[in-house]
Amino acid sequence: MPELPEVETVRRGLLPVMEGAVIAAAAVNRPDLRWPFPPGIARRLTGARVTGLRRRSKYILADLSTSETLLIHLGMSGRMLISGAQLGSFHHAHPAPAKHDHVVLDMDNGARVTFNDARRFGAMDLMPTASAEAHPLLSVLGPEPLGNDFHEGHLAARLKGRATPIKSALLDQHLVAGLGNIYVCEVLFRAGIHPARMARDVTSLEVSRLVPIIREVLSEAIEAGGSSLKDYRQADGELGYFQHSFKVYDRAGDACTSPGCGGQVTRIVQLGRSSFFCPLCQR
Numbered sequence: 001m002p003e004l005p006e007v008e009t010v011r012r013g014l015l016p017v018m019e020g021a022v023i024a025a026a027a028v029n030r031p032d033l034r035w036p037f038p039p040g041i042a043r044r045l046t047g048a049r050v051t052g053l054r055r056r057s058k059y060i061l062a063d064l065s066t067s068e069t070l071l072i073h074l075g076m077s078g079r080m081l082i083s084g085a086q087l088g089s090f091h092h093a094h095p096a097p098a099k100h101d102h103v104v105l106d107m108d109n110g111a112r113v114t115f116n117d118a119r120r121f122g123a124m125d126l127m128p129t130a131s132a133e134a135h136p137l138l139s140v141l142g143p144e145p146l147g148n149d150f151h152e153g154h155l156a157a158r159l160k161g162r163a164t165p166i167k168s169a170l171l172d173q174h175l176v177a178g179l180g181n182i183y184v185c186e187v188l189f190r191a192g193i194h195p196a197r198m199a200r201d202v203t204s205l206e207v208s209r210l211v212p213i214i215r216e217v218l219s220e221a222i223e224a225g226g227s228s229l230k231d232y233r234q235a236d237g238e239l240g241y242f243q244h245s246f247k248v249y250d251r252a253g254d255a256c257t258s259p260g261c262g263g264q265v266t267r268i269v270q271l272g273r274s275s276f277f278c279p280l281c282q283r
């Protein structure tokens, strides 16, 4: 499942072919993904210029010259493919239409952007740009972890007195938007905090270290995604799924990588989701 860094990588990959370009033709090949497409979506997209391509949490937002914004969510298995582009150093001929190619946007610069989603947990919606933040999927979100509204004071206030494990607290999208299971495991390892510790028992010193660690872990992954974009351009035009090495995520049984630790990465299940941690480093 794509997390914030993967979505940001997809956004950066789409930027050179979408921003400033006009959607010359839009094909929407089925009535719904996770939810029905908005009425007339193909007609409303056709002829619109993409004036900006933003990200909020795990959503990509394409602002259009028609005063509407296209919201794109990759869901579990959504993939964005670019073909036909002759911008920069890559060129991929349009592949034959594939199964699960649900939305195809032909840009006026010759690029084709294809949204392929085998499991259809993805979503697309259109809303007025002026009220985009009021969209039901966006209005519930807390601050961006890389933005200025996410800071020590905010985190401390939201953890104070909270009788839930710190792992669950950091996954709460009201507290901070876009943090998912993989990166929360990595953050807690770097912070030396056991995932099952109660949020209210995280010390103020630890809280002050968590904010920069969260930013660091996400920024490093975004950077890894950025360097992967070149490879994808050379490969098949698919964006966003890059090799990134994790210290604890999905590494149960491996030796802890902290120098001199000697511990072993352990997996537990919290709220139905796997947590990976080192029982020696994380207390």
Ligand SMILES: [Zn+2]
Residues within 6 Å of the ligand: 256, 257, 258, 261, 262, 263, 264, 278, 279, 280, 281, 282
């Ligand atoms: Zn360790």
